[in-house]
Amino acid sequence: MSFKEKYNMYVDMVNSELKNILPSTHTMSTRVCEAMKYSLMAGGKRIRPVLTLSVCEMFGCDIQKAIPFACAVEFIHVGSLIHDDLPCMDDDDLRRGQPSCHIKYDEATAVLAGDGLFFSAFEILLLAKKFGVNESDMLKACDLLSKMSGIDGMVGGQTMDMFIEQNGADESMVEVMQQRKTAALIQAACCLGGVAAGVNDNYFEILNNYALSLGLAFQVCDDVLDVTGTENILGKPVGSDIEENKVNSVSLLGLEKAKMKAKKYTENAISELNKLPNNQFLMNLTKFLLNRDH
Ligand code: GRG
DSSP states (O other), X not given: OOHHHHHHHHHHHHXXXXXXXXXXXXXXXXXXXXXXXXXXXXXXXXXXXXXXHHHHHHTTOOGGGGHHHHHHHHHHHHHHHHHHHSTTTTOOSEETTEXXXXXXXXXXXXXXXXXXXXXXXXXXXXXXXXXXXXXXXHHHHHHHHHHHHSTTTHHHHHHHHHHHHHHOOOHHHHHHHHIIIIIHHHHHHXXXXXXXXXXXXXXXXXXXXXXXXXXXXXXXXXXXXXXHSSSOTTSOOTTHHHHTTOOSHHHXXXXXXXXXXXXXXXXXXXXXXXXXXXXXXXXXXHHHHHTOOO
């Protein structure tokens, strides 16, 4: 199976499970359920759940065990994008080239759709018991996902991003912000695959290091794509981050140095990956993410 076929196979598995677990719309909360579904099914690349499933599989474990974890991570990711687009945050009318959740619905519905996705994520994660994950591993997964999403992870990173926009920052502060805002959930995605597979502490640490470098590379590429892409990752016009005076890798270092930084992080990720078994798919994915065009 080619890399692309395998990637699509993982995406299909995630999408069919997401459809099964989407909240029922036959309730008094129809509008918020529709908004959750709209954003979940709006064409995301599904990188994080693909990481969860492929990590689980590289250790020879049945991927079914990792499906609830993969879906839980995607729920958090999509919820964070909905909140990120709100007028009080990044104020973006477009996401993946389509109206953002608060434009398609309204602001209050978008806040609640994000909240709904965050809480449902943990409900879904706990479905792992039905797929053969034991309770102590589920607790470990729950601990990881909540930490990587909360103050030490995405929420903290987004807060730093807002602070930096007002006060400026140097390279090391931007790196901490990027680790928390973006890499943390990618770390959770990879480590949850490891938890589902029951990996030992040594492999767990390697996975965590791999995912940190991958997540940092991913964010720097995102900053680069804002300038070089035909349409940037948010579906916004090219260069909009720079025009809005965002402090990111490109505004701090310039385009060429930012590209070199993404390459360096990718090399670090690859050197961690070399310590793991059956790494061919993840090797291809790591290189693909460095060279992606959206
Ligand atoms: C409560 C978890 C929680 C979060 C709220 C709003 C917020 C705090 C955090 C925002 C974090 C954020 C938007 C980080 C950007 C990460 C990033 C590069 C997203 C783009 O990811 P892709 O390209 O998206 O994987 P697709 O569209 O493919 O799903």
